[in-house]
Amino acid sequence: MAKSKTNSYRNSSLGDRIFDICNTIFMILLVIVTLYPFLNMFALSFNEANDSVRGDIYIWPREWTLRNFEYVFSESNIFFSTFVSAARTVIGTVVSVFCTAMLAYTVSRPEYKLKKFVSVTFIFTMYFSGGLIPGYLLIKELNMLNSFWVYIIPGIIGVFNMIVIRSFIEALPEGLMESAKIDGAGDFITFSRIVLPLTVPALATVSLFVAVYQWNSWFDVFLYNSSTPSLSTLQYELMKMLSTSNTAMSSSSAADAFANAQGNKATVTPTSIRATMTIVASVPIIIVYPFLQKYFVKGMVVGGVKG
Amino acid sequence: MELGKGTVQVGKTAVQLAKSNNTGTSRFKTFFKELSKQKMLMLMSLPFLLWVIVFKYLPLWGWTIAFQKFKPAKDLFDQKWVGWDNFKFLFQEQQFYRVLRNTLVMSSINLVLGFVTAIVLALLLNELRNVFFKRTVQTISYLPYFISWVVAANIVQMALAPEGIINVLLVKAQLIDHPILWLGEGKYFWGILGVTEVWKNVGWNTIIYLAAITSIDPSQYEAAEIDGASRLQRMFYITLPGIKPVIVLILIMNLGHILESGFEAQYLLGNGMNLDYSENLDIFVLKYGMQMNNFGLATAAGMFKTLVSFIFLIAANNIAKRMGESRLY
Numbered sequence: 001m002a003k004s005k006t007n008s009y010r011n012s013s014l015g016d017r018i019f020d021i022c023n024t025i026f027m028i029l030l031v032i033v034t035l036y037p038f039l040n041m042f043a044l045s046f047n048e049a050n051d052s053v054r055g056d057i058y059i060w061p062r063e064w065t066l067r068n069f070e071y072v073f074s075e076s077n078i079f080f081s082t083f084v085s086a087a088r089t090v091i092g093t094v095v096s097v098f099c100t101a102m103l104a105y106t107v108s109r110p111e112y113k114l115k116k117f118v119s120v121t122f123i124f125t126m127y128f129s130g131g132l133i134p135g136y137l138l139i140k141e142l143n144m145l146n147s148f149w150v151y152i153i154p155g156i157i158g159v160f161n162m163i164v165i166r167s168f169i170e171a172l173p174e175g176l177m178e179s180a181k182i183d184g185a186g187d188f189i190t191f192s193r194i195v196l197p198l199t200v201p202a203l204a205t206v207s208l209f210v211a212v213y214q215w216n217s218w219f220d221v222f223l224y225n226s227s228t229p230s231l232s233t234l235q236y237e238l239m240k241m242l243s244t245s246n247t248a249m250s251s252s253s254a255a256d257a258f259a260n261a262q263g264n265k266a267t268v269t270p271t272s273i274r275a276t277m278t279i280v281a282s283v284p285i286i287i288v289y290p291f292l293q294k295y296f297v298k299g300m301v302v303g304g305v306k307g
Numbered sequence: 308m309e310l311g312k313g314t315v316q317v318g319k320t321a322v323q324l325a326k327s328n329n330t331g332t333s334r335f336k337t338f339f340k341e342l343s344k345q346k347m348l349m350l351m352s353l354p355f356l357l358w359v360i361v362f363k364y365l366p367l368w369g370w371t372i373a374f375q376k377f378k379p380a381k382d383l384f385d386q387k388w389v390g391w392d393n394f395k396f397l398f399q400e401q402q403f404y405r406v407l408r409n410t411l412v413m414s415s416i417n418l419v420l421g422f423v424t425a426i427v428l429a430l431l432l433n434e435l436r437n438v439f440f441k442r443t444v445q446t447i448s449y450l451p452y453f454i455s456w457v458v459a460a461n462i463v464q465m466a467l468a469p470e471g472i473i474n475v476l477l478v479k480a481q482l483i484d485h486p487i488l489w490l491g492e493g494k495y496f497w498g499i500l501g502v503t504e505v506w507k508n509v510g511w512n513t514i515i516y517l518a519a520i521t522s523i524d525p526s527q528y529e530a531a532e533i534d535g536a537s538r539l540q541r542m543f544y545i546t547l548p549g550i551k552p553v554i555v556l557i558l559i560m561n562l563g564h565i566l567e568s569g570f571e572a573q574y575l576l577g578n579g580m581n582l583d584y585s586e587n588l589d590i591f592v593l594k595y596g597m598q599m600n601n602f603g604l605a606t607a608a609g610m611f612k613t614l615v616s617f618i619f620l621i622a623a624n625n626i627a628k629r630m631g632e633s634r635l636y
Binding site (some may be wrong): 243 | 349351352356358364365369387404428432444445448449454456466514539569575589592610612620
């Protein structure tokens, strides 16, 4: 290791070792601060709701129960909103990634005469937006209010995603596409049979971004579909709970009121439902993203630095 | 159809002409001739061009609402024009300046805090020697970035509740006597928001700096080690200067987003009691537009924000370009 020439503490390996220890402790603290809220939600969601009101639930349930989950999924609006969330995530991701990749392929073709025009038209939109009101009126004029498609169509192309995929395609050996052409493959065949399978790392990155965006969305539900309960999403339901307790301020008094209203039979409390829904809303993401880490780290660097 | 055919035929003759006389018009015609061979590429991209025009460019036309007394019940073409009245009203409105202040303060706090913490964390992560430990910490640190703001706001609200973990810890440490209603007082809001943004994004923001660190020439570290430089010295004199170009680039690009203080966090954590500090431009637009149905004023405020942001972004982009760094786009 570092061979010190002087006895100055900064140059000694002792200093290095102290640094290492402090650094490790700092990282452990960071991990705790990051994970604690989720563990706490986990504990609250699996703990007897009335027992939780007593407090002192930290990272492990005291009285195990599945009651909270049973309640959450027996509420038809929450159950159905989970289904809508899943549907928009799956459909939105497949459609958006396929279309974005197809567009990225066309603007990656050096011989395409409209290459420059199309990419500039898209990239320019990163600098401005019509804003909330004109956007809302557009959706209204297109008759897309209170429809499922308002979740899919307005976000079909992500410009940043297009850049990530385009950079990846441009890095593929040009010979591949040329030999496909010589074999008589058209552009769509070249794209779907040759380019798509080779772009899997970029597609995985982009799919993660789109899926997370879709799963986490609530504002479009609030803005466009709030009068259609059957199109509500899990995040929007959770958001509604958040704003009701915002007005109640103290969650314990809200819990009391809730318990009183239900008599002594109350088996769930607003806090336990919130914790349970938080777990339901975050678990799919927690399970998926670590497996895609090596892809999205690369994708971020390509999209962010190169562009 | 007929028009298209005509173009192709004209194009053919143009190629023959072009052999002897390569004028501007014939080059134009060659362009169309070659383009007509790229039907599949056009089929694969033009539907999306139509999409971008409808969903991104058409709403710009909606800015005309800023100059109208807009009644949602009436037809789009049937509105009353009022000139600059909405803007005049906006710039006289006391609330607008408060909202603007909140926007600028919150985005500045986010910018400085987010920027510094991400660089420090990247430097410290880079010093971890155990690869497995390093990867684990990194993976965990990305987690809050992926969860929704709804979940994050829930977590923050529960942690800051009277019986939440923050109050429990502070009371146990005897730093405070009574639990504090953190979200119930406006003066705490900016701090809470800044810390929440760091908690959510710091791990994610290290990605770009860590990537930059890996491109530093390892021989520099070896040389420094032979010269007896300590870990901290190597961090300050090699790693930090090594990623300076990326730091400068990101700083400039972030400055371009100075009017983007975010929307979801303020909207979800804001309440009646911290309104004076939590309300920003986006919430102002939402409130006036969707809740009070004053579409004209809301569009004027939104237009103001977009135009100022546009200038900032273009300026930031040009500064970055002039400094010889790679532009974002």
